[in-house]
Amino acid sequence: MNWKLAVIGDPIAHSLSPVIQGQIMEILGVSGEYKAVHVKAEELAGFMEYARENLHGFNVTIPHKGAVIPFLDEIDPYAQSCGAVNTVRIRDGKMTGFNTDGDGIRAALQQMGADFAGSRVALLGAGGAARSICRKALNCGAESVRIFCRNLEKGVLLTGGDSRGEVLPFSELSAENCGGWADIVINATPLGMEGIGQDFADFSFLDNGKPFVCDIVYKPAETNLLKACRERGITCKNGLDMLVYQAVYAFMHFTGLSFDPDTVARRIAADNPTQHSWL
Numbered sequence: 001m002n003w004k005l006a007v008i009g010d011p012i013a014h015s016l017s018p019v020i021q022g023q024i025m026e027i028l029g030v031s032g033e034y035k036a037v038h039v040k041a042e043e044l045a046g047f048m049e050y051a052r053e054n055l056h057g058f059n060v061t062i063p064h065k066g067a068v069i070p071f072l073d074e075i076d077p078y079a080q081s082c083g084a085v086n087t088v089r090i091r092d093g094k095m096t097g098f099n100t101d102g103d104g105i106r107a108a109l110q111q112m113g114a115d116f117a118g119s120r121v122a123l124l125g126a127g128g129a130a131r132s133i134c135r136k137a138l139n140c141g142a143e144s145v146r147i148f149c150r151n152l153e154k155g156v157l158l159t160g161g162d163s164r165g166e167v168l169p170f171s172e173l174s175a176e177n178c179g180g181w182a183d184i185v186i187n188a189t190p191l192g193m194e195g196i197g198q199d200f201a202d203f204s205f206l207d208n209g210k211p212f213v214c215d216i217v218y219k220p221a222e223t224n225l226l227k228a229c230r231e232r233g234i235t236c237k238n239g240l241d242m243l244v245y246q247a248v249y250a251f252m253h254f255t256g257l258s259f260d261p262d263t264v265a266r267r268i269a270a271d272n273p274t275q276h277s278w279l
């Protein structure tokens with residue numbers, strides 16, 4: 001099989017997906033092509049028609065993660081609950097949507113020795129990525145998910161009415177109700193990201209405990225949040241593992257091939273020891 005795959009978005013030139021998917025194919029000895037395609041909102045319907053006839057699958061990034069849903073024939077229940085699709089599989093003209101961000105963050109946490117099951121999760125932000133993370137944490141048996149966000153209504157939407165969800169204003173991020181409370185802290189805001197020009201005012205919210213911390217931002221490789229974790233001896237990681245694992249799970253959906261995702265993700269990490277060559 002010669003897999004024909006793509007990623008769509010606007011903008012798309014910055015996407016690391018072609019590099020990662022290329023590495024996955026190389027590691028598995030699978031042949032195919034994976035192209036980045038710049039698709040503007042008004043071009044989406046045309047692309048979907050093209051994809052149905054010509055591709056085996058594609059990834060979806062901003063701003064199309066919700067917009068592709070009406071074009072699909074089927075959607076996986078988790079992706080439906082996220083209101084966002086990042087992976088579309090095409091078989092015999094039938095399009096099925098998935099969202100692999102949740103499996104990506106779960107696997108990334110597991111690599112650190114953390115698990116949503118039975119954990120108290122502090123989630124910073126209430127945007128698209130936070131929604132996928134919140135739904136996965138609740139699905140995987142988190143004891144509670146405390147969302148810190150500026151817009152409380154958005155936070156409430158994330159929990160989907162689950163009684164284990166709690167929403168606090170971002171301004172209430174503190175050692176007492178975050179670092180001292182949580183088993184896992186996940187930053188799903190763009191704070192600290194290169195080019196954003198905004199960062200956390202201070203990192204005292206990490207104090208009073210030793211939670212596992214995952215900053216899903218991956219550029220720079222070490223954000224100030226991660227630096228603050230390192231200085232405090234807190235186990236932490238950036239968003240690259242999540243990015244790699246979501247790609248590995250997407251490839252499984254595209255192809256139906258069965259392989260050990262950890263082996264492939266570890267090979268990718270080993271082939272990019274500093275990770276900086278990507279960033």
Ligand code: NAP
Pocket residue numbers: 101104125126127128129130149150151154170188189190191193198216217218239240242243244246
């Ligand atoms: P998004 O939908 O725009 O959501 C961003 C969230 O951050 C919103 O809740 C927003 O609050 C909040 N926020 C923004 N600036 C803030 C500030 N100054 N103070 C407090 N909260 C703030 O973005 P997204 O798609 O979820 O992505 C979020 C970050 O995750 C990005 O940096 C993205 O690159 C990264 N990401 C990484 C991966 C990965 O695989 N590692 C995957 C997806 C995303 P409002 O709603 O109030 O604006």
